[in-house]
Amino acid sequence: MTDQPQMQDVVTLERRGAIGVITLNRPEQRNSVNRALSDALRAAVKAVEVDPALRVTVLRGAGRVFCAGMDLKAFASREIEGVLDGEGGFAGFVRLDRTKPVIAAVHGAALAGGLEIMLACDMVIADRSTKFGLPEAKLGLLAGAGGVVRLAARIPVVKARELALTGRTFLAEEADRLGLLNRITEDGGAFDAAMVLADDIVESAPRSVAAGLALSRYTELDDEGRAWVRNDALFADIFASDDALEGARSFAEKRAPVWAGH
Template sequence: MRTEVHGAVLVVVLDRPEARNAVDEATALAVDAALTRLEDDDALRVGVLTGAGGVFSAGMDLKARARGESPVLGSTGFAGLTRRRRSKPLVAAVEGWALGGGTELVLACDVVVASREARFGLPEVTRGIVAPQGGLVRLPRRIPRAVAAELLLTGAALGAERAEQLGLVSRLTEPGGALAGALEVAEQVVAAAPLAVSAVKRVLDETADLPEAEAFTRQDALVADVLRSQDAAEGARAFAERRAPRWQGR
């Protein structure tokens, strides 16, 4: 695994192309450390997760697993991501296959940018196992339940264009363009007000399973300070003065 910094964006690259970027224990620990860096560094606002060599990830490295390694890390889950609590947005940039745990990594991200040639799949049932790191729980919440059920019960693959139609993928690019597309999305997030971005992330995460009335109550508590912030006043002034806003994060 390697990382790159693009301004306020941290790019995390799964870099084991010889293993189709399958995740072994060392890779999981490295991703976990990178995501901790993203969370702790105030200069970093957004993360991008991608894979090297034209493949996103083949999921768990089964050879490493057979040697006794585990890419599932305590409270943060597979590759240190699938069960991690995050306050900063993470964008997936998907080229080629995202299989098994690879699709679960995608499901753990907030925004998904994919090449038209990308393919997703959770083939665990064909190997006598299931997808417990987000596949079973998150996929039916991201796409229609009947479609998710078919994919989970059969192990069939899902192409990027169909995934975009279903809402799993938010933006399609030409082959080779997923990372550039993800960076474009990330830079748009960076340009937005940091307090507002943080509030949106929390509301999305904390109200997803609540009834509407409870969701509004929780939302109101989370956004109250943002609506009274100096940045909110600056946003209005900048609009009126036809200039770019100067965010202070307060």
């Protein structure tokens, strides 16, 4: 039985057998993350967690892109309470405790916080033309929602530094070579491929899946726990800086930033 989501909802949850399909649904805003989306994504993931009939989640984005990150217009006007520091961290998701696997079906672009949401998922399927990147340094910000921490843990650290410090975008082929993807599909195929993978997982024993997921995260979470302490201190300093506000304003105003260095 498939739930029929209300399309005005900024996040929708459909039940397709034992698979929960969560859709980021701000297509006109490139699924950028504001308070409403954060609250709704957290609620959707929690709904899957407490539903014994649901075993796996596929997370996707409506419209042209998976997610373009934080809503910088909301940031520039300081309308971001709860987006970064609510339960679960950024988007209500990147640090949320959960026990069921989440597969990201990525298309178009996963940039900034969008890439951080992807990195918080357990598996990733991406369309071939998808663009990835952490452009925060170009905006006077820091990829402090897991971007730097998780990239440095999963790919060669010199590559992680390059991507974090230059903010350059890269395509699915490079993401796959770096080990960030489970597989690449032709454009338009990521969601269907993610559903096939989810079906494969559903055929496994529920307790075995939960135990395997928990064990595979054991070392990762232990390392992240220590890294988050330093991450949060650095992020708080950057977030409060004049340059962070200038980066967001220059983006919203479509002009080059003028850095003050503080």
